[in-house]
Each structure stands twice: as structure tokens, then as C-alpha cells.
Amino acid sequence: DQQVKQNSPSLSVQEGRISILNCDYTNSMxxxxxxxxxxxxxxxxxxxxISSIKDKNEDGRFTVFLNKxxxxxxxxxxxSQPGDSAVYFCAASATQGAQKLVFxxxxxxxxxx
Amino acid sequence: xxxxxxxxxFRVLKTGQSMTLLCAQDMNHxxxxxxxxxxxxxxxxxxxxxxxxxxxxGEVPDGYNVSRLKKQNFLLGLESAxxxxxxxxxxxxxxxxxxxxxxxxxxxxxxxx
Numbered sequence: 001d002q003q004v005k006q007n008s009p010s011l012s013v014q015e016g017r018i019s020i021l022n023c024d025y026t027n028s029m030x031x032x033x034x035x036x037x038x039x040x041x042x043x044x045x046x047x048x049x050i051s052s053i054k055d056k057n058e059d060g061r062f063t064v065f066l067n068k069x070x071x072x073x074x075x076x077x078x079x080s081q082p083g084d085s086a087v088y089f090c091a092a093s094a095t096q097g098a099q100k101l102v103f104x105x106x107x108x109x110x111x112x113x
Numbered sequence: 114x115x116x117x118x119x120x121x122x123f124r125v126l127k128t129g130q131s132m133t134l135l136c137a138q139d140m141n142h143x144x145x146x147x148x149x150x151x152x153x154x155x156x157x158x159x160x161x162x163x164x165x166x167x168x169x170x171g172e173v174p175d176g177y178n179v180s181r182l183k184k185q186n187f188l189l190g191l192e193s194a195x196x197x198x199x200x201x202x203x204x205x206x207x208x209x210x211x212x213x214x215x216x217x218x219x220x221x222x223x224x225x226x
Contacts, residue, residue, distance in 0.1 A: 009153070032212050043117070043203055043217030044156070051212060089155060095211050098144060098163050100171065103155035 003027045004092050006104035014112050019077040021107050023090030026071060030092040034101070035064060035075050038087045047088070048075070080111045114139050117218035119204050125224045126194045134189040134221050136204030142216075143209035145187040146171075147179065149200040150220075156203060162187055163209065194225045 005024045013019045023033075031052040036044035050057040050064045050073065057064050063076045077084055090104040120135040136145065144163050148156040158171030160179040168179045176198060178190045187206075191198060201222050205215040 004155075006155075034214060036217075041220070043205075043219045045217070046214040049212070049214065091156075098161055098169065099207065099209070099211075099213065099215075100146070100158055100161060101156075101215060102172075103148075103157070105153055105155045 001026075002105075003030075004090055004102050004104040006088075006090055006107050008107050009105070010108040010110070012110045012112060013080050015082060016079045019075075019080045019084065019109055019111070021075040021077075021088050021090075021109065023073045023075075023104050024071060025073075025092050027092070027094075027102075028071075029094040030102075032093050032095050032099075033064070033066060033073050034091045034093075035062075036089045036091060036103075038089060038106070044089060077109075082111050082113060085109060085111045116140065117204055117206055117216050119202075119218040119221050121221060122219070123222050125226065126191075127226050128195060130194050131190070131192050132194065132223075133191075134202055134204075134223075136187045136189070136206075136218060137185055138187075138204075138206040138216070139185065140206065140208075140216065141184070142206035143184075144207050145181065146205045146215065147177070147187065147189045148203045148205065149173065150203060151200050159189065159202075194223075196225045199223060199225045 034049040035047040091101040147159040162181040165184040204218040
């Protein structure tokens with residue numbers, strides 16, 4: 001049972017436009033959500049996070065939106081740059097306890113010049 | 114700080130062989146984790162530790178053992194490797210504080226023939 005789902009395996013966006021990556025979850029116990037970025041042959045690196053008490057968190061070009069009623073979150077990248085081309089993973093945790101992360105399958109984002 | 118390091122980077126095993134993957138972190142983090150990444154499945158938690166001398170099972174623990182004898186090290190063992198354990202293995206750590214991000218190592222690519 002996939003508790004965190006990223007239904008788009010890939011996304012292609014023109015440089016300078018907005019990239020929107022989506023993530024859905026099923027477990028109501030999740031109260032903290034993170035986005036990680038991964039380049040080939042490297043480990044994932046933390047990008048941005050949001051607590052369930054908020055509906056939006058912004059950091060520079062990156063904004064994460066959380067819709068708890070729909071159990072949906074999205075990552076917006078504006079403007080998109082070639083260096084943003086990577087695989088993006090959505091992850092969720094229930095912060096009580098060991099803070100284990102449950103990951104989505106990932107979305108490969110390609111930014112075209 | 115080197116952050117999270119993993120040894121080795123690559124390894125090829127024959128079915129039935131054993132090996133140990135080493136993870137080391139120099140950030141004085143309490144919690145450490147082992148994940149595996151397979152195509153189309155994101156990262157899945159194998160085992161984790163919330164402190165020196167403690168370990169616990171994650172989502173996919175079968176065929177693996179772990180030890181955390183020192184706070185800075187987390188070892189993942191395969192006693193009798195199987196082709197289904199061909200994967201990329203990532204180690205991660207975090208402080209254990211609420212809403213703390215996990216820091217990942219660069220990964221170990223393991224092939225079992």
C-alpha cells in the first residue's frame with residue numbers, strides 16, 4: 001500500500017516557466033512533509049518542508065502548498081532553471097517517535113532551455 | 114564536516130556471499146537510517162536507530178541486519194545476498210529533534226549476481 005504517491009514519473013518545463021510537482025498521501029497521521037532533490041549518483045538533498053499546521057511555506061524560488069483536506073501537497077518552482085533538472089521526492093513523517101520518512105516514487109523534472 | 118559518508122561506493126556480489134555496508138556521520142546525530150532505492154519505488158526504509166546500541170525494523174527489513182555500536186556509525190549487513198537485494202543503498206541521519214530534516218549519504222550501488 002503506497003502511502004505517499006507521486007503520480008507523474010516525469011515532467012518537462014521550459015526554462016523561466018513555473019514547475020509544479022504534485023504529491024498525494026493517505027495516512028492521516030502524517031504531520032510533516034518534505035521535498036528532496038536528487039541528482040544522478042548522489043544522495044537526496046533536502047529542499048523544503050512544511051508542517052501540517054501550515055498551508056504554505058516559501059523559500060526563494062521554491063514554495064510548498066499543503067491541502068490537508070485533500071491530502072495533497074505540491075511544490076512550485078518559479079522561475080525554473082536548468083540546474084533544477086533532477087528527480088524530486090516527496091516524503092512524509094509522523095513526527096512522534098523515530099521520524100521515519102515515507103517516500104513517494106519520485107518525479108523526474110527536466111528544464112528545457 | 115564530511116557529513117554522512119558511505120563505504121563502499123560500489124560492490125558486486127555473488128548470490129550467497131555476505132558483506133557489510135558502513136555509514137558514518139560526524140554531525141553528532143542521534144538517529145540514523147538505512148534506505149534502499151529501486152526503480153519506480155522511491156526510497157524504502159530498511160532499518161533505523163534512535164541512539165547508540167538501539168536498532169529497529171523499517172518497512173523492508175528481511176535479509177538485512179544492522180548494528181549501532183558507536184553513535185557515529187551504522188552498519189548494514191547482508192548475511193546471504195540474493196539478486197533481489199540488487200539496489201542502491203542510502204544511509205541518513207538526523208538530530209532527533211522534531212521536524213528535523215534527514216541528511217543523506219552518497220549511496221552504495223550493490224549488484225548481486
